Amino acid sequence: MEEKELVIIGAGPAGLCAAIEARKKNIDVLIIDENIKPGGQLFKQIHRFFGSKQHMAGIRGITIGEKLLEEVEKLQANVWLDSTAYGIFGNRIAGVIKSRKKNVTVKAKAILIAAGAVENPISFEGWTLPGVMGAGACQTMINIHRVLPGKKALMIGAGNVGLIVAYQMLQAGIEVKAVIEIMPKINGYMVHAAKIKRFGVPIFLSTTILEASGKNEVEAAVICPVDQDYKPILKRTKSLDVDLICIAAGLQPLNELLCQAGCQFTYKPYLGGNVALHNENMETTIDGIFVAGDCSGIEEASTAMEEGKLAGIAIAEKIRKRKWDDEKLEVRNRLNDFRIGTFGEKRKISKMEIEKEYYEKVKN
Amino acid sequence: MKKNDLRIYDHPILGKLPEKKRVSIYFNGRKLIAYEGEMIAAALYANGIRALRKTEKFKQTRGIFCAIGRCTDCVMTVGGIPNIRTCVTPVRNGMKVESQKGRGRWKKKNW
Amino acid sequence: MKKLRIDETLYIKTPGFLSEQRIRKGPVAIIECTQDIPCNPCETICPRKAIKIGLPITNPPEIDEAKCSGCGLCVLWCPGLAIFVLNYNFDKIRASLTIPYEMLPLPGKNEKIKCLDRNGKYVCKGKIEKVTPPKKNSRTSLITFSFQKKYFNTVRGFKK
Numbered sequence: 001m002e003e004k005e006l007v008i009i010g011a012g013p014a015g016l017c018a019a020i021e022a023r024k025k026n027i028d029v030l031i032i033d034e035n036i037k038p039g040g041q042l043f044k045q046i047h048r049f050f051g052s053k054q055h056m057a058g059i060r061g062i063t064i065g066e067k068l069l070e071e072v073e074k075l076q077a078n079v080w081l082d083s084t085a086y087g088i089f090g091n092r093i094a095g096v097i098k099s100r101k102k103n104v105t106v107k108a109k110a111i112l113i114a115a116g117a118v119e120n121p122i123s124f125e126g127w128t129l130p131g132v133m134g135a136g137a138c139q140t141m142i143n144i145h146r147v148l149p150g151k152k153a154l155m156i157g158a159g160n161v162g163l164i165v166a167y168q169m170l171q172a173g174i175e176v177k178a179v180i181e182i183m184p185k186i187n188g189y190m191v192h193a194a195k196i197k198r199f200g201v202p203i204f205l206s207t208t209i210l211e212a213s214g215k216n217e218v219e220a221a222v223i224c225p226v227d228q229d230y231k232p233i234l235k236r237t238k239s240l241d242v243d244l245i246c247i248a249a250g251l252q253p254l255n256e257l258l259c260q261a262g263c264q265f266t267y268k269p270y271l272g273g274n275v276a277l278h279n280e281n282m283e284t285t286i287d288g289i290f291v292a293g294d295c296s297g298i299e300e301a302s303t304a305m306e307e308g309k310l311a312g313i314a315i316a317e318k319i320r321k322r323k324w325d326d327e328k329l330e331v332r333n334r335l336n337d338f339r340i341g342t343f344g345e346k347r348k349i350s351k352m353e354i355e356k357e358y359y360e361k362v363k364n
Numbered sequence: 365m366k367k368n369d370l371r372i373y374d375h376p377i378l379g380k381l382p383e384k385k386r387v388s389i390y391f392n393g394r395k396l397i398a399y400e401g402e403m404i405a406a407a408l409y410a411n412g413i414r415a416l417r418k419t420e421k422f423k424q425t426r427g428i429f430c431a432i433g434r435c436t437d438c439v440m441t442v443g444g445i446p447n448i449r450t451c452v453t454p455v456r457n458g459m460k461v462e463s464q465k466g467r468g469r470w471k472k473k474n475w
Numbered sequence: 476m477k478k479l480r481i482d483e484t485l486y487i488k489t490p491g492f493l494s495e496q497r498i499r500k501g502p503v504a505i506i507e508c509t510q511d512i513p514c515n516p517c518e519t520i521c522p523r524k525a526i527k528i529g530l531p532i533t534n535p536p537e538i539d540e541a542k543c544s545g546c547g548l549c550v551l552w553c554p555g556l557a558i559f560v561l562n563y564n565f566d567k568i569r570a571s572l573t574i575p576y577e578m579l580p581l582p583g584k585n586e587k588i589k590c591l592d593r594n595g596k597y598v599c600k601g602k603i604e605k606v607t608p609p610k611k612n613s614r615t616s617l618i619t620f621s622f623q624k625k626y627f628n629t630v631r632g633f634k635k
Contacts (some may be wrong), residue, residue: 034433036454041432045379048554050514052532058552059515060377082601119433128437130414137431141608145406146381148370149414149428158479171376190510191555198632199578199593203479214417216425224476238476251588253436262508334435341511342534376579377614 002106004030004078005096005319009085009257010114012040013301014293014308016068018112021312023075027319029104030078032096033191037074040116041067041136042301044143046171047164054334055302064301088113088261092288098219109317110288113258114308117251117272117294122156125211127247131218135248142172154221155179156209162248163192169246170199177240180207180223182230189343208232212245219228221245251298261289266357270346271297279356280332282307283315285361290315297354299338299347306335368412387457404450404461405431405438416440416450420466441462444471481593483628485509490537498627502562506536507631508555517549517558539563540614550575551615559603560619569605569621576618581606582635590622591632598630599623 005023008015011033014246019029031038045061056064072079080098087095092111098104116300119134121127131150133141135157140151153174155166158181166176176196184206186193193203210232211222224237252273255265263276263284282290292311293304310331313324339348373381385400391413398407405428408416415425416438429437433452442448442461446468450461486492491506504526506517511533518528518536525542528534528551545560556575565571582588582603590601601622609616622630 035452048552050512050554052513052515053519057514058520058554062378093474119430121429128424128426130416130425133427133429133431137428140431141409141428142372143378144543145402145409145431146372146378147406147410148372151370171370171471171579173579184477189512189555190481190485191512191557193479193554194507194593195483197479197594200591200634201541204476206477206480216426223476234476301526337532338513340531341513343511344513358369374579376577376616 001093002104003108004106006030006112006315007032007092007106007108007110008112008114009033009094010040010116010293010295011035011038011079012080012114012116012293012303012304013042013064013068014295014311015040015112015114016072017305017308018114018292018312018315019077020068020071020075021309022316023072023077025313025316025320025324027316030080030108031072032080032083032094034082034084036082038069038079038081040292041140042068044136044139045301046143046168049300049302050126051302053340055338061301064305072297073360076109080216085257088257088289100193108288109319110290111261111294112290112311112312112315113261113290113295114293114304115254117298119251120249121249122247122249124209126213128217129212129214129218130216131214131243132212132245132247135161136251138244138246139165139168140285142168142174148172148174150218150242152177152242153177153244153246154209154223154242155246155252156185156246157248158188158193158205159248159250160188160192161250162246163188163196165246165248166201167192167195169261171202174244175243176201178223179203180209181205182188182208182226203243209235209245218243218245236261251294253295255295258284258289258291258295259284263289263291264361266354268297268354269352270271270350271299277354277361279319279355279358279362281328282311283314283318285358288318297347297351303335303338306331306338310335322325369410370382370412371410371439387455389455389457389459389461391461392463398455400457401454404442404448404453404459406451407455408450408461415463417464418466422463439468441468441471446470483593489535491535493538497540498561498563501564502560503540503543504538504545504547504549505559505561506538506549506557507559508536508553508557511535512555512610515538516552516554516556520548520552521547522546545547547573550617551613559631563624563627565604565621568624570624571619571621572627572628573617573619574632575601576616577614581608581616582618582633586635588620588633588635590620591634592629593631595632598626601630601633610630
């Protein structure tokens with residue numbers, strides 16, 4: 001068995017930021033990631049991020065990813081890539097298949113689970129056909145692998161992910177035939193909608209998909225308006241000539257490892273579903289198991305980075321038995337800056353509820 | 365652009381596709397060109413192949429769904445080993461990739 | 476099917492909306508950002524401090540008509556691609572619009588184009604006046620194109 005002070009599972013924005021903060025405080029850090037390259041989903045975010053200067057606003061996700069990797073390297077954090085953390089066992093032991101070959105167990109003083117999220121599917125006739133995929137999956141194909149998964153597309157869902165990925169599909173050279181949204185209004189930012197509207201992409205509201213048709217692959221999509229009760233108005237169906245259908249129906253936290261570690265959960269719809277209870281230091285109901293990023297509730301890459309920093313500092317405090325209250329306050333202020341407005345407020349309230357529920361559980 | 369060549373050679377944000385060494389892989393015995401280090405599923409999609417496997421009961425086709433190794437919809441038999449997640453497994457020169465039927469079958473190891 | 480439509484009525488009541496008097500004076504930034512998004516690079520980058528957001532950073536951007544010179548720096552930095560520079564006095568009969576552009580291929584100077592409204596619908600003919608290719612890290616190009624003055628409030632994009 002190997003021994004480390006801090007094991008971080010997931011080398012995405014949250015995990016990398018936590019590693020940087022912990023390394024700055026000279027904590028012995030090991031980052032484990034299943035992928036061949038670190039960065040998580042940052043490198044497919046080719047758009048500029050919102051926020052303020054402190055949040056690196058106006059900078060593209062890819063550029064932020066490069067900066068984080070540089071810093072991790074400079075601070076000499078240990079990284080195991082192509083390695084899967086398959087389990088968390090009692091007393092903070094992580095089971096890892098290292099480099100897809102060797103089973104290694106690592107004992108740690110603290111484990112940070114920053115495994116990210118998974119896209120929600122929606123099911124409809126033909127949804128399993130090749131050519132139906134998650135919006136994030138399409139983003140991976142075009143921005144990471146540089147391969148077109150189709151040439152003519154339909155996007156389902158006009159939240160920020162749907163709108164941003166639709167724009168990125170245009171950038172990659174895919175013809176976006178339509179974006180459809182079952183709600184009577186879009187859920188994403190109007191500026192993202194305006195970006196694709198200017199290129200003539202129609203956004204159909206109160207509209208759903210009935211069917212993806214095709215023999216072995218997607219050859220067309222059948223869409224249809226819905227009434228006030230979200231029931232399809234079948235006599236007004238319309239067929240679209242598409243070979244790609246992307247689903248942007250939100251994300252949910254990847255909870256397997258947290259579950260296995262014995263963490264307690266709570267259901268928070270604005271944060272993507274079941275979320276591990278955690279306190280203001282990102283520690284879960286299991287002593288020494290921390291959580292950050294989308295894993296602690298679906299938000300954005302910018303908040304994931306701040307949560308990672310917060311967890312990194314808090315973990316260093318726990319291990320070194322010291323206090324860095326000022327640094328934590330700075331991070332919390334930046335997090336609060338981001339959790340305001342119509343879009344952020346609900347997430348902020350959910351986060352506060354989580355903290356409250358955590359203390360109710362931990363006290364008892 | 366060649367027919368069935370679905371690579372994005374130029375991109376407004378990402379720039380030109382970097383030159384990479386080409387390798388050969390075999391899809392159901394058919395030779396295809398792939399880029400060194402890229403994922404098997406990406407190489408297949410680049411060659412216009414999207415139906416990667418067939419399901420056990422209803423023999424339906426499946427392709428990439430999540431592209432990040434979570435959903436296992438893209439599993440194929442690679443080098444005789446079934447259920448390999450092709451969206452997160454890189455190609456190797458001479459690799460034999462076969463569309464899997466159902467849960468697949470272990471073959472003699474020949475990677 | 477019910478389509479989302481975006482037009483100028485959406486922007487009239489925002490603090491970023493300019494008086495027609497100011498527009499007629501010359502180059503100025505048009506900010507089409509209406510929601511409380513936590514975002515302020517336009518305020519940070521403006522060398523003349525003509526854009527004000529303040530605290531909280533979800534405030535919609537407010538533009539100081541007197542201070543803005545229409546330099547276009549905010550156009551490059553807006554993550555929402557929601558800022559344009561309008562020059563009503565491009566010449567006697569035409570106005571020009573500078574927009575952020577992140578598509579390929581880039582148009583060429585003097586190229587004839589079709590000007591589009593906020594919904595991508597054809598409005599009038601136009602001409603590319605200036606193409607500023609992206610600087611190193613930015614990857615956003617600036618395109619300036621001209622069209623008949625009367626469409627200054629309608630035209631927001633183009634196609635070849």
